[in-house]
Amino acid sequence: MTSRxxxxxxxxxxxxxxVLAGRGLADGILGHISLRVDDDALLVRCRGPRERGLVHTTAHDIRLVRFDGTAAASDETDGWSVPNELPIHTAVLRSRAGVAAVVHAHPRRTVTADLAGIAIRPIVGAYDIPGAHLAAGGVPVYPRGVLIRNADxxxxxxxxxxxxxxxxxxxHGVTSAAESVEQAVLQAVSVDGIAGISLDVASAGGSLADLPDADLAELPDLGSAFNTGTAWRHEIARVRGIAAATAPVG
Known part of the structure; x- marks a missing residue:
C-alpha cells in the first residue's frame, strides 16, 4: 500500500x-480529523515539516497510519508526525463499531460556553433541526482540560x-464521532452554533429555556440527503468561496 x-x-x-477552519472551529494549527479505512488503519490529518494550519490542509497532509500510530506504508513518513492526541481517534473507533470518522477541534464558543457553566441544550428548534435533536439527546462534558495523549x-x-x-x-475543545466525515463535522458545527446563540442570549441578559417537548417532537427528520448531503455541499461551496475571495491577485 502506498501514499497513492x-x-x-x-x-x-x-x-x-x-471547513472546520472556515467555520472557526479549528483556528491555527490545532485540530484533526480521521477516517477509518479498515480494522487496523485510519487516515488522519498529520503535521508535516512545513505546517501551515488547518485552513491550508491538502490531501498531502492526510496520512495512512495504523491504530498504534505507526505508518501503514514506508512512503507515509518522510518527516510527518501523527497528532499527539491520536488516542482520541483510535479509542473512539475501537469502541464504536458504527463510527467511521472522528473530529477533534478547538471551537472557541463551545469552550467558552462550557467554562461559563452553559450546557448545550435544545434551545433552538427549526433554526437547526439536527442540532436541536443532538442537543436534546445530551452533549456530555469530559471535565479534564488535559492533552489526551494516551490510552488511559x-x-x-x-x-x-x-x-x-x-x-x-x-x-480544550470537542470530539465528534459519526458514520461519515461530513456528519462528524456538521455535528461539531451545530454544537458550536448553539453555544454561540447561548452566549449571545446570556450576554443580552436573557434566560435560556429548552424547546418544549411538543415542539421538539414536531420537528421532522428531513433525511440525510438534506441534513448531510445538501448541508455539506453548502459547507464546501462556502469554504471554497472564502478561499477564492482571499486568494492573492496576480
Missing amino acids: AFAEERNLVAEACR LASEMIAAMNGRPVVILRG
Whole structure:
C-alpha cells in the first residue's frame, strides 16, 4: 500500500479540515480529523515539516497510519508526525463499531460556553433541526482540560462520552464521532452554533429555556440527503468561496 491509496478519502478529510477552519472551529494549527479505512488503519490529518494550519490542509497532509500510530506504508513518513492526541481517534473507533470518522477541534464558543457553566441544550428548534435533536439527546462534558495523549486519558473521555455523538472537553475543545466525515463535522458545527446563540442570549441578559417537548417532537427528520448531503455541499461551496475571495491577485 502506498501514499497513492485512498486519494478520494484523503481529499475529503483535507477539505473537511478546511471547513472546520472556515467555520472557526479549528483556528491555527490545532485540530484533526480521521477516517477509518479498515480494522487496523485510519487516515488522519498529520503535521508535516512545513505546517501551515488547518485552513491550508491538502490531501498531502492526510496520512495512512495504523491504530498504534505507526505508518501503514514506508512512503507515509518522510518527516510527518501523527497528532499527539491520536488516542482520541483510535479509542473512539475501537469502541464504536458504527463510527467511521472522528473530529477533534478547538471551537472557541463551545469552550467558552462550557467554562461559563452553559450546557448545550435544545434551545433552538427549526433554526437547526439536527442540532436541536443532538442537543436534546445530551452533549456530555469530559471535565479534564488535559492533552489526551494516551490510552488511559482516552478511556476517560470515552466513558464521559457515554455513547453520545459529541463530547465537550473542558478547557480544550470537542470530539465528534459519526458514520461519515461530513456528519462528524456538521455535528461539531451545530454544537458550536448553539453555544454561540447561548452566549449571545446570556450576554443580552436573557434566560435560556429548552424547546418544549411538543415542539421538539414536531420537528421532522428531513433525511440525510438534506441534513448531510445538501448541508455539506453548502459547507464546501462556502469554504471554497472564502478561499477564492482571499486568494492573492496576480
